[in-house]
Amino acid sequence: MTLDGLPFAREVPRISAAQMAEVDRITIEEIGLSVDALMENASHKVATAARAVAGRVDGKRIVALVGRGNNGGDAAGALRHLANWGAEVRAEVAAFPDDVRDTTKRQLIALLQIGPSVVRYASPEIPRGPLPTADLLLDGLLGYSARGAPRGLIADLIHAANGSGTPTLAVDIPSGLDPDSGAKTDVAIRAMVTVTLALPKKGLLASGARETVGELLLADIGIPHVAFARVGIDTRRLFVDGDLVRIRH
Numbered sequence: 001m002t003l004d005g006l007p008f009a010r011e012v013p014r015i016s017a018a019q020m021a022e023v024d025r026i027t028i029e030e031i032g033l034s035v036d037a038l039m040e041n042a043s044h045k046v047a048t049a050a051r052a053v054a055g056r057v058d059g060k061r062i063v064a065l066v067g068r069g070n071n072g073g074d075a076a077g078a079l080r081h082l083a084n085w086g087a088e089v090r091a092e093v094a095a096f097p098d099d100v101r102d103t104t105k106r107q108l109i110a111l112l113q114i115g116p117s118v119v120r121y122a123s124p125e126i127p128r129g130p131l132p133t134a135d136l137l138l139d140g141l142l143g144y145s146a147r148g149a150p151r152g153l154i155a156d157l158i159h160a161a162n163g164s165g166t167p168t169l170a171v172d173i174p175s176g177l178d179p180d181s182g183a184k185t186d187v188a189i190r191a192m193v194t195v196t197l198a199l200p201k202k203g204l205l206a207s208g209a210r211e212t213v214g215e216l217l218l219a220d221i222g223i224p225h226v227a228f229a230r231v232g233i234d235t236r237r238l239f240v241d242g243d244l245v246r247i248r249h
């Protein structure tokens with residue numbers, strides 16, 4: 001891991017899942033930044049974090065676990081950047097094609113367009129089998145909209161990821177960790193590093209969460225200060241030392 005070059009953040013506020021959803025809504029609906037633009041910012045930062053975790057990525061095999069929502073879209077977009085930087089990439093999607101949200105579907109289509117990536121959706125006929133061998137996993141299964149213990153295909157992929165022994169970089173929060181309380185269900189990703197987006201979700205900094213979260217990074221995805229101010233959080237000094245920072249926890 002080469003996180004040593006990243007600066008530590010100072011005085012980092014934390015945010016609840018409901019507040020974060022409201023900040024995203026204000027940014028998209030009132031300020032007018034598109035969800036795709038924010039996702040592109042997030043994807044690039046997640047890829048940069050993956051490079052910090054893996055060292056060089058050229059020639060490395062990187063597999064993303066992709067959920068149906070925007071958390072999955074961030075991970076799929078990161079794969080596109082990593083492929084562009086020389087990695088061999090693959091997306092394991094925890095949903096049938098028709099169930100994937102449009103924002104995330106656009107990322108998966110773009111990933112296939114740049115080739116030679118592999119995207120594997122859930123299929124009723126073909127069981128998924130074990131995860132392919134990888135140097136790094138990205139966990140994009142569940143983000144701040146996660147509710148309760150992971151179910152179904154998502155739970156299966158979490159078990160497979162933890163059983164693989166492959167280092168995992170979680171996107172925003174490790175899947176299976178409650179974003180507000182930090183309570184870990186029986187099925188939760190054990191991340192080596194988590195890169196959280198915009199602001200740390202409260203649960204990441206709860207006592208006892210560290211063994212699930214691993215090292216914690218915070219990425220700026222371009223959400224304006226005024227959107228955070230609307231929920232009473234001052235972020236004006238947050239990224240003065242860098243736009244991908246470490247958090248002591």
Ligand SMILES: NC(=O)c1ccc[n+]([C@@H]2O[C@H](COP(=O)([O-])OP(=O)(O)OC[C@H]3O[C@@H](n4cnc5c(N)ncnc54)[C@H](OP(=O)(O)O)[C@@H]3O)[C@@H](O)[C@H]2O)c1
Pocket residue numbers: 024034035036037038039040042067068069070071072074141142143144145146147148149150151152154171172173197
């Ligand atoms: N523009 C951006 O880049 C941007 C903006 C905002 C957020 N984000 C990212 O997207 C994340 C939030 O995205 P999101 O609101 O689309 O949702 P998500 O956290 O990606 O979750 C997606 C879906 O997972 C399902 N789900 C929830 N709990 C589950 C469980 N315990 N087991 C199995 N499935 C479960 C829900 O679907 P059902 O409703 O069908 O149950 C939920 O809608 C953030 O954490 C962040 O990473 C990105």
